[in-house]
Amino acid sequence: MSYARNFGRFARCLVPALLLATAQAPAMAQQPPAKPAAQQGAQQALIERGKYLAQAGDCIACHTVPGQKIFSGNRAMPTPFGTLYAPNITPDPETGIGKWSADDFHRMMRTGRSRKGELLYPAMPFASYTKVSRADNDAIFAYLRSVPPVRLQTREHDLRFPYNNRALLIGWRTLYFKEGEFVPDRSKSAEWNRGAYLVEGLGHCAMCHTPINMLGGSSEERAFQGGLIPMQNWYAPALNSNKEAGLGTWEIQDIVDLLQKGVSNRGTVYGPMAEVTFNSLQYMNDADVRAMAVYLKSLPSDLPVNVDPGKAPARADVTQQHSQGRRVYMAQCASCHGEQGRGKLPHYPPLANNQSITMTSAVNPIRMVLNGGYPPGTRRNPMPYGMPPFAHSMSDHDLAAVVTYIRTAWGNRGAPVTVREVNELRSATVE
Structure with a gap:
């Protein structure tokens, strides 16, 4: 009797379970099969x-x-x-x-x-x-x-009317x-075309390094000639082969190092470009960064836009501003950048023959002296040396004088800086 009762109880449980399993079988069969390992790997x-x-x-x-x-x-x-x-x-x-x-x-x-x-x-x-x-x-x-x-x-x-x-x-x-996909130039090498694809496409380098007009647009004729970045008070330098304002005298390796490491024998990245190197360029492989450098080095030169020997400022060694600037420089700057502005590579960039110092716009050197800054920490330069700010310790007159000095000393042919320019940037960059 107990056996019969137990069997009956077992049967009553088994039948619904079998029915449930049968009902679920088609649904289970409809589940997508697991992807093969090769497909998952792809x-x-x-x-x-x-x-x-x-x-x-x-x-x-x-x-x-x-x-x-x-x-x-x-x-x-x-x-x-x-x-x-x-x-x-x-x-x-x-x-x-x-x-x-x-x-x-x-x-x-x-x-x-x-x-x-x-x-x-x-x-x-x-x-x-x-x-x-x-x-x-x-x-x-x-x-x-x-x-x-x-x-x-x-x-x-949050845009103003009518924008x-x-x-x-x-x-x-x-x-x-x-509109249109990049079309390779068959007269150029595969490396050049890869660089052009990255610079003109994903890298969107022209967006900052081309002058922008009041409509927020830029022309192909002035591509990569450099320009002021709106609302950021940084000047993006020329990236073409101009020997005075661009990359014409740079070695390919110097361009690669600047893009990938953030520092090179010719300069250091700061401001918005430091963010690009930190977020983007340091992770790119050597071949792609070199291709970008090859392409940039090949860009046709425009007329010199910031260095004209006929219009260069007179060497005013005896003027008060130049003398004042030299005194400030020797006291505050020479220990790192050297009395002759040669710097101490790779940590302290040279100021002599440094195109970022002598560009038409002086916003970059003014901002660096005001606010200081660090190049990005990258895989190939994980512990960068930085520059302290001097906004708290220099007056606008001293700052204008020292920036004028580094823009006109050691053969540099930049224009003098006014106290008003310094004051405007100091006000604009106050947090």
């Missing part, structure tokens, strides 16, 4: 390649607020027209790009239009990104889809945007 390789390309494009600089989660957006970008906020590009389906397809992403990069067809403001460098290949866009998209999603709504842009009217972008695009 996907991971695509993601790693996309990460490399996203670093080459310096996506983190705009789409990540320092200290916040990567690519979660909302970093403010001040412009002469108001403040723009970079969008969330994590794979969150509600506030990021979780609902985007690879086609949507490629279309945005190629055309400068959002997934919904809205015209993008050109703070997003789509005029450069349009040159990126479909394969590279797909890799970047795969990488972005692999980062942790962040639920964070992007802030609305908040996106319809005006049609005119801007007509003047300054040419």
Whole structure:
């Protein structure tokens, strides 16, 4: 009897379990099979390649607020027209790009239009990104889809009228945007073409190193001639082969070192360029950085824009400003940069024959003396030497005098600096 009762109890449990298993069997059969190891490996390789390309494009600089989660957006970008906020590009389906397809992403990069067809403001460098290949866009998209999603709504842009009217972008695009993938120049080497693709495309170097007009546009005729970066009070130097203002007298290795390490025998990166080296260029492989240097070195020279022997300032060794500047320099600067401005490589850059010192605009040397600064800590220069600020210890007169001195001493042919220029920059850079 007990056996029968136990068996009956077992049967009553077994039958529903079998029925449940039978009912679930079709559903279980519909689950997608696990990807083969080779396919998983290929996907991971695509993601790693996309990460490399996203670093080459310096996506983190705009789409990540320092200290916040990567690519979660909302970093403010001040412009002469108001403040723009970079969008969330994590794979969150509600506030990021979780609902985007690879086609949507490629279309945005190629055309400068959002997934919904809205015209993008050109703070997003789509005029450069349009040159990126479909394969590279797909890799970047795969990488972005692999980062942790962040639920964070992007802030609305805060633009003044009439710049908040996106319809005006049609005119801007007509003047300054040419859609189309990079086309290799068959008369050039593979290395030159790779460099051109990176500089003109993902690197979007022309965005800072080309003069920008009052409409926020730039012309191809003046590409890479250098220019003041709006709202940042830094001057991006010329990157063409001009021997006076550009890279014409630089060795390829000096360009590579500056881009990848942040320091070279010819200079050191500070300000916005230090951020580019830190976030982007230090992670690029040697071949790609060299290709960029080869391409930049080949860019045709423009007419000298900041050095004209016929208009050079008179050597005013006897003037009060020059004498005052020399006294300040010997007391404050010579211990690191040397009495003759030769510097102490690799830690203290030379000031003599330094093009960043003698450019038409004196904002860079003024800012460095005012605020000091460090080059970026990079994999090849992990412990950089910095420069202390002198804003607290130098008057505007002393600072103008010492910057004038380093711009005119040792054969440098820069123009003198006025007290007013110093005062304006001191006021503009106060936090």
